[in-house]
Amino acid sequence: MRYDLSEVNAVIRDRRTIYPEQFSDREVQMDMVRQILSNATWAPTHGKTEPWRFVIFSGKGREKLGESLKDLYSLDAGEEGVRPAKLTKLMRRMELASVIVLMAMKRDEKKKIPEIEEVEAVACAAQNAMLTACAYGLGAFWSSPKFLYNPAAAEHFGFETDDKVLGLLYLGYPEVDWPKSHRKPLEYVSRWVKE
Numbered sequence: 001m002r003y004d005l006s007e008v009n010a011v012i013r014d015r016r017t018i019y020p021e022q023f024s025d026r027e028v029q030m031d032m033v034r035q036i037l038s039n040a041t042w043a044p045t046h047g048k049t050e051p052w053r054f055v056i057f058s059g060k061g062r063e064k065l066g067e068s069l070k071d072l073y074s075l076d077a078g079e080e081g082v083r084p085a086k087l088t089k090l091m092r093r094m095e096l097a098s099v100i101v102l103m104a105m106k107r108d109e110k111k112k113i114p115e116i117e118e119v120e121a122v123a124c125a126a127q128n129a130m131l132t133a134c135a136y137g138l139g140a141f142w143s144s145p146k147f148l149y150n151p152a153a154a155e156h157f158g159f160e161t162d163d164k165v166l167g168l169l170y171l172g173y174p175e176v177d178w179p180k181s182h183r184k185p186l187e188y189v190s191r192w193v194k195e
Helices: 005-014 030-040 061-077 084-096 115-136 151-156
Strands: 052-058 099-105 139-143 164-172
Touching (some): 030 052, 052 115
Antiparallel strands (some): 139 164
């Protein structure tokens, strides 16, 4: 075996969603963020298009992100659709997370790869990032509010028309006990075809 499979299994099975409301005020070091995102770039990528793009918000940059999200949410919801509680929660998370990474898909100009495959590559990158965060003992929360899928969001953050913002990755040190979870046995979600 090339790697200690028990350690690989452990980090995969131990990865959990830990919400910003469960983070302490301890700052995540930027070298950790660099390693998290560097590992994200080793996700599978059909045609080696490497479609992932990251915009990292920390310090006062989180306030700027908060204002952007507030504007985008309000634009998407319309005057009568804005829910004050949702807006408050969104803005509060800017304060609670040490670092927030906006993850986007940069569309290959030649469009030789189907868009869904580019989106899937970024999703794989997000999983690599969350596994690395778990290995560091960091909490991670992947958020994909629907208003980020609006083309206005991509434009707002400096992307092109065919690019897509796919979500926000909140990072911080957990202030809670590491959550436990379970999954259905493989037999419930698989079929084997032998002939």
